[in-house]
Amino acid sequence: MSKCEQCIVREFSSLKALTKAELLKLSECKTSHVIKKGEVIFEEGEHVNGIYCIKDGICKLTKLSANGKDHIVKLVTKGELLGQRSMISEEPVNLSAVALEDMQVCFIPKSDMMGFFDHNNHFSMNVMKTICGNLKEADDHTVNLAQKTVKERLAETLLYLHNTFGKNEDDSLKVQLSRDELASMIGTATESCIRLLSDFKKLDLIELNGKKIILKDINKLKKIAD
């Protein structure tokens, strides 16, 4: 059982507000898990009796739409927590979480979590601020989806992936999404997404190498994204 006190990712989430005593308790109540790429952490509608702290890796949060397609609502990476909303609302999760690469996560039972929540005001305030931040992002995202064209959304999403998750040594985007996943992030048909990527490639804005995508002209992409 690893020590939460020594875990660096703690610093990036609301958990940084926990006291030393609380961190010791956390080390005891948490369970560590390895999740393989493609595996489901939890599924829409499930009761998740706690939250997950992502120690390493990236996952997608998806929601099944009325037409039967999965839509990727957001990507979540190390340092962030999963399942906070549902824990506080005391409701099933409304999104599914699926690993995009191998992950290490810690599960913290709801009862322990709520204990910290009730006794450490600083911590609960942090959680609250995080959720408020999520809400703001969600509203911004909504407006982008509603008002921008598919091309603009693709450019914006590529830049987002670049800025948020960075790149490998060969300059390719660190998060590797399939064309299908990329399409389901920007809300378009897979073929349309592929076609626009080809267009961007022809315009020398990006370079395609299998699943690898390299952004070659960030400024022009920014102009397209608006």
Add this chain to the structure above:
Amino acid sequence: MSKCEQCIVREFSSLKALTKAELLKLSECKTSHVIKKGEVIFEEGEHVNGIYCIKDGICKLTKLSANGKDHIVKLVTKGELLGQRSMISEEPVNLSAVALEDMQVCFIPKSDMMGFFDHNNHFSMNVMKTICGNLKEADDHTVNLAQKTVKERLAETLLYLHNTFGKNEDDSLKVQLSRDELASMIGTATESCIRLLSDFKKLDLIELNGKKIILKDINKLKKIAD
């Protein structure tokens, strides 16, 4: 100065968790305001040093998109609170609030609000749950916008207006939005919105009478909305 203790709308928001003593204090610190149709309650980017409790009327929350159009993110009506997210995040508001009809609102300064927040756990938990509910709604909304056609979104929005805000004695929708506003809710061009409304009318799904809209075939609209 009216008594918050006797105010019915209190029952519909997080404020219902306040104690009698807190309600008395609330009566003293709040200020009442009448907002005329079309007037702005607050504007995107502003520092709103408190929250608004809607006693009567409906307003729209909008966000300016990159293309210069206002997008209506959501509608808020009596019983609900405005500005909670921004108060907790300690950030400027990210949305503008504009009255769709004459309104009565009460403004509660941040300092008093945060006092209740710190000392009444039941109340802060209620606020939190409300915000979590908003986040869930926002995610659902995002998926709808991304995956549905304009026609489906229009049908869905009409049903939403019907279910959420009800109808007048003549069966017309209580919230009266201009075609432009309706378009900016579903994320389409005004002309497209008008055209689809005309189509719905020809199919006998709705009746149009100036700004008044009457839903005539709710089941068929549901089928279109999915």
Add this chain to the structure above:
DNA sequence: GCTTATATATGATAATTATCATATTTTAGT
């Protein structure tokens, strides 16, 4: 390493949606 399945790519075409033009109706201001 070969075979099958899956992902990516591209063409052809249809459907959806936006834009521009213009007519008509409604609303607002004097």
Add this chain to the structure above:
DNA sequence: ACTAAAATATGATAATTATCATATATAAGC
């Protein structure tokens, strides 16, 4: 009540996006 301005409506057309078909490339399983 009259005029100007704004909102609604509709046609014509262009642009965007989806769908279906099919080819090629890549990955997965044995």
